[in-house]
Amino acid sequence: EPEVTQTPSHQVTQMGQEVILRCVPISNHLYFYWYRQILGQKVEFLVSFYNNEISEKSEIFDDQFSVERPDGSNFTLKIRSTKLEDSAMYFCASVDSRSYNEQFFGPGTRLTVL
Amino acid sequence: RKEVEQDPGPFNVPEGATVAFNCTYSNSASQSFFWYRQDCRKEPKLLMSVYSSGNEDGRFTAQLNRASQYISLLIRDSKLSDSATYLCVVIRGSQGNLIFGKGTKLSVKP
Numbered sequence: 285e286p287e288v289t290q291t292p293s294h295q296v297t298q299m300g301q302e303v304i305l306r307c308v309p310i311s312n313h314l315y316f317y318w319y320r321q322i323l324g325q326k327v328e329f330l331v332s333f334y335n336n337e338i339s340e341k342s343e344i345f346d347d348q349f350s351v352e353r354p355d356g357s358n359f360t361l362k363i364r365s366t367k368l369e370d371s372a373m374y375f376c377a378s379v380d381s382r383s384y385n386e387q388f389f390g391p392g393t394r395l396t397v398l
Numbered sequence: 399r400k401e402v403e404q405d406p407g408p409f410n411v412p413e414g415a416t417v418a419f420n421c422t423y424s425n426s427a428s429q430s431f432f433w434y435r436q437d438c439r440k441e442p443k444l445l446m447s448v449y450s451s452g453n454e455d456g457r458f459t460a461q462l463n464r465a466s467q468y469i470s471l472l473i474r475d476s477k478l479s480d481s482a483t484y485l486c487v488v489i490r491g492s493q494g495n496l497i498f499g500k501g502t503k504l505s506v507k508p
Contacts (some may be wrong), residue, residue, distance in 0.1 A: 315494075317495065325500070325502040326485075326498045327442060327485070327498040328498070329497065332495055333494045334493070339493045340491060340495055359420060373439075379494060386444045387444070387494070387496060389439060389441035389442055391441050392440075392441050
């Protein structure tokens with residue numbers, strides 16, 4: 285069964301450092317998303333991506349964040365200068381159409397900012 | 399007001415019990431509704447979509463009341479493996495972005 289994969293599973297970084305979280309969506313999917321979940325909190329939408337551009341972003345997704353689909357398979361989330369409050373689980377998701385079909389989530393990357 | 403609200407629980411029930419979860423949403427323009435399940439430190443996984451006519455999948459029944467902006471999930475004959483956090487989710491906007499409730503934790507005991 286096809287699945288969304290994410291690397292690394294756990295990333296530890298120092299405050300102020302740049303991190304790149306990687307995702308490989310399911311191959312025939314067209315819409316891609318990043319969500320985050322701070323420990324003990326709800327899952328929050330960050331950004332949606334379609335046709336090589338951002339289609340919507342939340343207020344959380346400020347100038348420190350960027351997304352890219354560099355090679356047609358990977359989908360990355362970059363945080364330019366990490367803050368302590370960026371510590372969270374980051375989930376990538378993809379769906380084959382926007383017709384409200386199931387979004388498939390990756391296993392997540394746990395980001396710890398020290 | 400939170401966009402999606404759920405009773406956080408926890409619900410502690412014995413095996414075989416019937417348990418019901420409720421959820422309300424604030425945006426009347428919300429168009430699609432789901433229940434996801436999340437195990438501890440894992441990704442959310444779709445349990446079932448929720449339709450206006452109500453729908454059932456085995457031991458699970460979901461209901462939607464658009465007038466009251468209320469969604470429910472009923473689990474019959476609870477199993478130990480049902481222990482998880484159940485997330486009420488709506489789609490807001492045209493990009494398919496999922497808006498999650500904080501979840502209701504269920505613990506099924508032997």
